[in-house]
Amino acid sequence: MEFKRARSDEQRNERRLQILRTAAEMLAEMPVAKITLNELSRRVGLAKSNVLRYFESREAVLLELLDAEAQDWLAHLDRALEAGGGTPRQRGDRLAAILAESLAQRPALCDLTNAHASVLEHNVSAEVALRHKRATRATYETQSQLILRCLPELGSHDATQLAATATLITAAAWPYSRPPEALLAAYAADPELATMRLDFTDLLRQTLAVTISGLLARRHNPPVDEATMTAES
Incomplete structure (x- = not known):
């Protein structure tokens, strides 16, 4: 998937929500201890470095x-x-x-x-x-x-x-x-x-x-x- 930078505040907010929704979906499958940034990034479809643009950890x-x-x-x-x-x-x-x-x-x-x-x-x-x-x-x-x-x-x-x-x-x-x-x-x-x-x-x-x-x-x-x-x- 080609990464497209979010340009507007609306796009950035939507990407943050996408990350949060994906994390919530993962919590329905596994406990907090098993959620990794690598797997979260993979499921969101972004490189880990790009996820870290929106959340520091x-x-x-x-x-x-x-x-x-x-x-x-x-x-x-x-x-x-x-x-x-x-x-x-x-x-x-x-x-x-x-x-x-x-x-x-x-x-x-x-x-x-x-x-x-x-x-x-x-x-x-x-x-x-x-x-x-x-x-x-x-x-x-x-x-x-x-x-x-x-x-x-x-x-x-x-x-x-x-x-x-x-x-x-x-x-x-x-x-x-x-x-x-x-x-x-x-x-x-x-x-x-x-x-x-x-x-x-x-x-x-x-x-x-x-x-x-x-x-x-x-x-x-x-x-x-x-x-x-x-x-x-």
Whole structure:
């Protein structure tokens, strides 16, 4: 294929989108760890040096893809989350279930989240890191607003804490819920060991439900001020 340089901003943007779409297609076939810049370049139909005209590294491509996947998830949450009725506990449990189930339906987002801190934030410039962190902050802010739609009792600070917890648990639980062939064979050989295999959706749902209950309890039962205790005694 003859390389044709993108001349206009529109052509350059389209080429960037083409690279991102191809990376997303690869993520549907393989984990982040197996995506290489060489293979990405081959599938896009560009030399690696030409791909690097648009993204400074493989990690920069995947960081931007992570931001795009997060925006798509937020759009889904905007449609799925409603105020609803019931007690704070009931609404918190529904919120935890929706967050867990929606993340489980997005393996690319979960895999990118798992690789985020240990892989994707390395081998990038300060400029790329700054752009990504600003996008991450905006994601948390939007997610916090959506959480408050269902559970205003949390308050903005705890809603943001819940959003951060969802990210951390996703990153930790995802690889454990995707065991390699050897572990699958071990579980099949010894059914008692199979209980050690994690169910991603169930673990995330339970962890978020407990976190929500804890945040609500702490918010409505603040510690007694030591000065007040002294004065009263």
